[in-house]
Amino acid sequence: MDTVTYPDARVADEITTHFVPCHFNTAEPASEKVKQLSREFRQVWTPTLVFLDPHRIEVRRSVGYLPPEEFIPELGMARGAAAMIHAEYAHAFDLFRAVATGWPEAAVAPEALYWAGVAAYRRDGTAEGLRQQWNELGERYPRSAWWTRASFIAA
Amino acid sequence: MAVATIPWLDDLDVALSRAREERKIVLVDFLKLPG
Numbered sequence: 001m002d003t004v005t006y007p008d009a010r011v012a013d014e015i016t017t018h019f020v021p022c023h024f025n026t027a028e029p030a031s032e033k034v035k036q037l038s039r040e041f042r043q044v045w046t047p048t049l050v051f052l053d054p055h056r057i058e059v060r061r062s063v064g065y066l067p068p069e070e071f072i073p074e075l076g077m078a079r080g081a082a083a084m085i086h087a088e089y090a091h092a093f094d095l096f097r098a099v100a101t102g103w104p105e106a107a108v109a110p111e112a113l114y115w116a117g118v119a120a121y122r123r124d125g126t127a128e129g130l131r132q133q134w135n136e137l138g139e140r141y142p143r144s145a146w147w148t149r150a151s152f153i154a155a
Numbered sequence: 156m157a158v159a160t161i162p163w164l165d166d167l168d169v170a171l172s173r174a175r176e177e178r179k180i181v182l183v184d185f186l187k188l189p190g
Contacts (some may be wrong), residue, residue: 001184015161019179019180020171020174021162021182023164024184025186026187027188037183038185041185046187047185047186048185050182050183050185051182052180053174054175054178054180056171079180
């Protein structure tokens, strides 16, 4: 992450615009503060990225290296997840759609459509928007695990 | 091309406080840096 992903100008711009970045070196000998945080957030591998809302509530996490083309949409998913947790469903929908349309080749693109459907359902209180998103999920990513989770709507 | 620099903090309480003020999300990265 430090040699490829973080030096990428697109990544740095996204992080500085929407996130407060905080990092902890877990290499031994780690400080007592880092060990305590590692326990608190059940960190067992590096890199582990934990996204927290301002109330210290975890909204998403990612484990393992991601190149910029995967990390930028991952940041979008974290923003969408935070919006969902705070019941900002219209905003969450826009964020998930931005991932799905802006990064269609990213590994999280099917998941983005799944959650766009959930956000639409919570926003509207009806299933129409959910069906639109999940049908698109099935059409675009029929082999994805996220379509498996949504596929009952096709039954 | 210039290498981007991210202003990393090393204090979670400070990061959370700033996130509240700026309505942002805290990105916590547990990493291993060579000694």
